[in-house]
Amino acid sequence: xxxxxxxxxxxxxxxxxxxxxxxxxxxxxxxxxxxxxxxxxxxxxxxxxxxxxxxxxxxxxxxxxxxxxxxxxxxxxxxxxxxxxxxxxxxxxxxxxxxxxxxxxxxxxxxxxxxxxxxxxxxxxxxxxxxxxxxxxxxxxxxxxxxxxxxxxxxxxxxxxxxxxxxxxxxxxxxxxxxxxxxxxxxxxxxxxxxxxxxxxxxxxxxxxxxxxxxxxxxxxxxxxxxxxxxxxxxxxxxxxxxxxxxxxxxxx
Numbered sequence: 001x002x003x004x005x006x007x008x009x010x011x012x013x014x015x016x017x018x019x020x021x022x023x024x025x026x027x028x029x030x031x032x033x034x035x036x037x038x039x040x041x042x043x044x045x046x047x048x049x050x051x052x053x054x055x056x057x058x059x060x061x062x063x064x065x066x067x068x069x070x071x072x073x074x075x076x077x078x079x080x081x082x083x084x085x086x087x088x089x090x091x092x093x094x095x096x097x098x099x100x101x102x103x104x105x106x107x108x109x110x111x112x113x114x115x116x117x118x119x120x121x122x123x124x125x126x127x128x129x130x131x132x133x134x135x136x137x138x139x140x141x142x143x144x145x146x147x148x149x150x151x152x153x154x155x156x157x158x159x160x161x162x163x164x165x166x167x168x169x170x171x172x173x174x175x176x177x178x179x180x181x182x183x184x185x186x187x188x189x190x191x192x193x194x195x196x197x198x199x200x201x202x203x204x205x206x207x208x209x210x211x212x213x214x215x216x217x218x219x220x221x222x223x224x225x226x227x228x229x230x231x232x233x234x235x236x237x238x239x240x241x242x243x244x245x246x247x248x249x250x251x252x253x
Contacts, residue, residue, distance in 0.1 A: 003027070006047065013051070021045065021062070033090065038062075049086035057095040057115065058086060067099030068125075075127060077104040088112035088139075096122040096147055105132025107178070110139035116147030119192050125150035131158075133168040134198070138175035143189040151198030154224045158200035164229075167200030169220070172232075174207045191216035198223045202245065205232040215240070226251050 006029025027046035088109030098121035116122025202220035227242035
């Protein structure tokens with residue numbers, strides 16, 4: 001087993017090489033691919049990936065994400081947000097294996113994707129004390145699919161008049177609301193999804209604009225406020241199932 005510290009430097013790979021990862025740690029820097037392939041058999045990639053890779057996905061456990069069991073909760077926030085940067089840089093989706101992975105809120109960069117191994121088996125769950133949204137989208141070309149987003153079991157409750165950015169399953173909004181550049185979030189795809197136990201809304205589209213989102217086969221249940229809050233327009237909905245939300249199932253403004 002080997003540990004390599006890049007000391008903040010970037011490694012530019014020759015064209016079409018394969019990197020074999022079998023134990024140890026590669027950390028503190030960036031690896032820039034050039035039609036490269038990662039062959040993974042163990043270890044931790046604590047680096048940012050950029051460039052082009054031939055992988056169809058990057059497993060979040062490659063970056064050090066750990067599932068939780070019993071009463072021991074592992075906070076994967078920093079690891080998952082760093083892995084999402086690699087997904088956005090390379091346009092390679094992040095894959096989430098079966099298991100429960102806790103975190104304190106994720107923000108998806110442009111061109112990033114999160115895809116579970118199964119809608120019931122792969123779970124991204126908020127830490128019980130979290131006030132954040134499970135996932136926030138403020139960028140173009142993002143996808144979330146085949147996964148369960150589990151809130152904080154309504155341990156925190158929210159008032160939409162003051163807290164519409166907090167406690168949602170998925171928040172989609174203008175980036176300027178959270179310190180990002182404002183842009184049109186086009187080509188957003190959300191499908192084969194379960195969203196449950198959120199302190200606020202299951203799915204919240206917060207700004208009126210000309211962006212178009214595509215939602216297919218989404219189940220939302222047990223939310224402390226509204227199942228689906230849509231302040232946007234011209235979206236495509238198919239196969240929605242909303243139940244047991246305290247104030248309303250769907251509100252379109």
